[in-house]
Amino acid sequence: MNKATLAYLVSIATLLVAVWLGVSIGTVKIPISTFWDSTDTTATNILYKIRMPRVILAGLVGASLAIAGAAFQGLLKNPLADPYTLGVSSGASVGAVMTLFFGISLPIVGTYTLPVFSMAGAALTMFLVIGFARLVDRSMKMETIILTGIIFGSFLGSILSLMIALTGEELRQIIGWLLGSVSMRGWNYIYMILPFVIIGSIILWLNRMELNAMLFGEERAHHLGVNVKRRKFMILIGGSILTGSAVAVSGTIGFVGLVVPHMTRLMWGSDHRHLLTLSFMNGATLLIICDLIARTIISPTELPVGVITAFIGAPVFAFIFYRQRRKGAL
Amino acid sequence: MLHVNGITGGYGKEPIVNNISFHVNKGEVLGILGPNGSGKSTLLKIVSGILPKQSGTVQIDGQDSGVYSQKEFARKVAVLPQLHAHAFSHTVKDTVALGRYPHQSGLFSTWSKEDERAVNEALAYTGITRYKDTAIELLSGGEQQRVFVAQALAQEAPILLLDEPTNHLDIAHQQQLLDTIRNHAVEKGVTVISVFHDVNLASLYCDRLLLMDRGQIAIIGDPQDVIQEAIIASVYNARVKTQPHPELPKPQMTLLPDTMEETEQPVVRKKDIVISSDNVSLRAINPLKTVSSAVHNPGTGWYRSFVNRHVDVDYNPSDVKAEMAEYLQQRDFHLSDTVGMMTAVTTEHAEVEEYRGDFGSVIIMVTAGVGNAVDVSQSLHRDRPERIGTINTWVIVNGHLSDEAFIQAMITATEAKTKAMHTENIEDPLTGTIATGTSTDSLLVAATQTGEQLPYAGPITPLGKLIGHGVYDCTVRAITAYKKAKGWT
16 A cells, blocks of 8 residues: 555544544534434434534635645745735635624625625735735745735734724624634535635645646746646635635634644645645544534633644644654654 | 747846847757856746747747747756755655656546656666655755756656756766766757856767857857857956867867966976986976876876886886886886886986077987887888887977977977987898887977977977987987997997
């Protein structure tokens, strides 16, 4: 069995275990048999109405952030890049916080005003960032993209701070959203994000060879026959779609998009043909586990999942990083 | 194969290269040379499509390069970059496999047998098959560069562009890499265009050279036509001297450093030549430029010590050169700095004289034995045993000789020797005619290369006159001494 097959088997197995744990553990223990034995209606209700959507949403958000992070790190050739580097997430946050701040509720979409506003913010930011980067430098060099992302990110961050500063007493709602959570969302949030996850992931997956080539620099990729400009554009759009939709439904959950690609790369190598898919699966696994911990560790109080991702992710990452470097040195 | 017509372009609005036109034939290796900032890399970048051109056309296979898609272009033209760093790791094989990118199509970019073959071939050709599962960052610079060569070869494009491919490589890796590319070009008929920093490397490996000067073509042509002292000096603004490669018909150049301030250069005098029972020797303070047919260090070179050694008539070791080296070492002569000849004649009969002229002086040393005299004009159909050299002549000049002067000095000295044989009426014992020399004569011309420039040494030049007179004079005296010793008179 070669390394890639092993990588897929391990990733699928851990994902399945995570899903199993995610749906069964909680204030009420749900046996796995509930899937095929619907005699216990309470258990069935909890499984399908609460646990399943929560686990699937966590999985989709984690997967989106991880695959987008992997693509951005490869594209920008920068190990510090993550899905939030481009500033798109700040746009999504501004959209969401604005909804909370002004108490906006649009007709028709109703309770889904926040994610809709958030996605609109993300989309607007994406076009502004890419447009501005092209204005500065027609060939859109990596540095240009990163700096443009920083400029827009900090400007949008200041708007966020302004709204937070003016909110006064009722900060909890905004902070809670910003820290990120996948609780109490329901199936509709899944339907809302799913098309974006599929489209974004396919766009990135179609560029897996190009990402490999671009690791050697844009010039090298150009010489290998990659239409660098078009591919870069595709990857930025694909990653932004994933990031924007993930942030819109769950808030800015940190760390997953930065660390999962790294862990995957350290364990299985940086070939994007596998890295993208594996990051997708591992991102889902990590966020499902983190969400499980977030809602059970000091039950009945729920922690924001973003707190847990960093709390768990950083030490795990440190361990893998240490082991890998030591192995390399020997 | 590749036609470049009047291209102008660069980074900003101000063009770096101006109206460049040239063409490269199939299977040809073209080197692009030029000083820093002359636009050689820019030219290559415009041809490879990295930089836009303001005007002109690049035609590949008769088609404008603009009509090709990026992938089609990459199937026609592969580019090998300078060494560079990368952020994430890839295995060697994955890296080389990227060279097949332009050949893959479809949603799943299926890896074909053809792709596998091309990659394995490229790995084998560059000698990196054994590293194929190693991460590239674990390889040395030279090996990494070979990986990128393999990647470019796996592209199987009929045109290969290289931008200073040997930068940062040591000489062994430079040679390895350029040999690989050169052989590939010959075997597969691949057209190669390469930017070079090193004029000599370019001359060695290219069929034609294009010399850039401030964004324009200074000259394009065969290496012999391009690497000329005056051209290199004006384009690079450096003092150089060109010379032939010792084994290949490719010119090479060397830099001429600014000469130190003129100091009183030591000259060689008659008294510097020491005669002992065992040898005649000269130890000069500064090296002399020497041309000789000696046993030890023959040919052209710069040497400080000169030895004409006496050996017995029956001297016949299995390895003459090794025995001679041992002899020199025992007498404290530095092997790389000494020219050594041998003679069966008693060295005490050596004739040494200094002849002064307006330009300086010439010192002649002759040892002569005529036991195996030969008339060269009658020599064709006669077999003779090989014997130890018997007329050994040194011509040491206090002056600055040109290459022609060295050769003319040898002709003049040889003619004078022959005349001396005639005067002394030395016969070839086999034919009964007057001999022209002996069977294994040796000649050495050495010059201090300081003082007056002496471009010629023919028999009517001041130097030639002294050499002719001096060699004749000394040879006659040496033969007389030899005859006396043998009791012939």
